[in-house]
C-alpha cells in the first residue's frame with residue numbers, strides 16, 4: 001500500500017507548494033506542536049477533502065484516520081451539509097444570540113433536546129469544546145451560589161481527564177504534561193483516579209476491582225461533603241488520555257454517587273458525542289442523564305466551530321429572577337450560535353436519520369474489533385482499547401511488563417508519520433495510536449486503515465534508534 005497519487009486537479013504547482021510550506025514555517029504557530037521538531041519535516045498541506053479522504057497539495061489522498069481531529073462524521077464535502085451552509089449563506093452568515101434569535105439556532109436547540117438524555121431541556125451555545133466545558137463549570141458554580149450554597153466552590157474531575165485548553169477547562173484537566181505549567185492559575189479541583197484498567201492507579205485487577213476507581217469519587221465527595229459544585233467526566237472514554245475506556249458501570253456508579261451526595265454531574269461528550277461510541281451519546285449506554293452535557297466537534301458533522309452546553313430545567317430555573325437579582329448568566333461569545341454552524345448541525349442530524357448512521361455502525365465497529373483482536377497479540381502492543389468507533393493501540397517497550405518507551409523517543413509519532421506512506425493520516429496520543437475515522441468510512445477503508453497501522457508498527461519499531469528518524473530522509 002502507498003499514498004494514492006490522484007486528484008491532480010487539487011495539486012498545486014511545485015513553487016506554490018514550496019511557498020506555502022515556507023510561509024507556514026515563517027508565520028504559523030501550530031497547536032500542541034513543538035516547533036523545533038515541526039521545522040525539521042515539511043508539513044503536509046491539506047487542500048481538499050472527499051468523503052473519508054483528505055487530499056494534499058501534491059494531489060495525494062489519505063484516509064482521514066482521526067476525522068480531522070475527531071470532528072468529521074459523514075465525510076468531507078458532504079453534499080447535504082454543503083448545501084445547507086450555502087442555503088444559509090444565501091440568507092445570513094452571522095447574527096448574534098445576544099438580544100436576538102435565529103431560526104437555525106432555535107431549530108437545532110429543539111432537535112438536540114429531543115435526542116439528548118432525558119432531563120436536559122435547555123441549550124446554551126458557544127464555539128468549541130473548551131468553551132462548552134467552561135460554560136458548564138460556570139453554570140454549575142453559579143447554580144449553587146443562586147441556591148444559597150456558596151461553599152460549593154470546587155469540582156471533582158478524573159486524573160488523565162482532558163476537557164479543553166481554556167483556563168476553566170484546564171482547571172478540571174488531569175494530564176500533567178499539558179496542564180502543570182498553568183497550576184497557579186487554576187481553580188480548586190479534586191482528582192479521582194483515572195479508570196485506566198491497563199495501568200490501574202490503585203493496583204487492582206479489572207476482574208476483581210469492584211469499580212474501586214469510581215468509589216474513589218465517592219470518597220472525595222464524602223471528604224468534601226457539601227463543598228463540591230459538580231463532578232465532571234468524559235463518559236466511557238478518556239479520549240485525549242489515549243482512548244482510555246472506562247470499565248462498564250463506571251459512569252452509572254459516578255451518577256449514583258452524585259445523586260447520593262446531591263451534587264451535579266457534567267458529562268463532557270465533546271469527543272464521545274454523535275455516534276462515536278456506537279450510540280448517539282455515550283451517557284445513554286449506561287442510561288445516565290447528566291445535569292449538564294457538553295457537545296462540540298461532531299455537532300456540525302465536523303464542519304464548523306460550534307458547541308452547546310445542555311442543562312436541566314432545574315439548573316436553568318436557578319438563574320431566573322428580577323434583573324437586579326444577580327442571577328443572569330453573564331457569559332456569551334461573539335459567534336455563539338452562529339447560523340452557518342447551526343445549519344450544518346441540522347443537516348448532520350438529518351443525515352443521521354436518512355442514512356440510519358447509528359444502525360450501520362455495529363458492522364464497522366466489528367471490523368475495527370477484529371483487527372484489534374489480532375493487534376492485541378502483537379509483540380510491540382501492550383494494550384488495545386475500543387469503544388465503538390474510537391480505539392487506541394498502546395505501544396510499549398516491553399510487552400511482558402508494560403514498560404513504556406521514553407517520551408523523547410516519540411514512538412507513537414513516528415508510527416503515525418509513517419502511516420502517510422500507506423495513505424493514512426493518524427495522530428497519536430503519546431505512544432497510543434488513535435483510530436477514530438469518520439463514521440461514514442467504507443468497510444474497505446477501515447480494513448486498509450487497520451492493516452496500515454500494523455504494517456507501520458512493523459516497519460518503524462525495528463528501526464528505532466536509527467540515527468535518521470522516519471520522515472526526515
Ligand SMILES: Cc1ncc(COP(=O)(O)O)c(C=O)c1O
Nearest residue numbers: 128129130162163164239270271
Ligand atoms: C472530551 C473533550 N472535551 C473538550 C475538548 C476541547 O475541545 P476543543 O478543542 O474544541 O476546545 C476536547 C478536545 O479534544 C475533548 O476531547
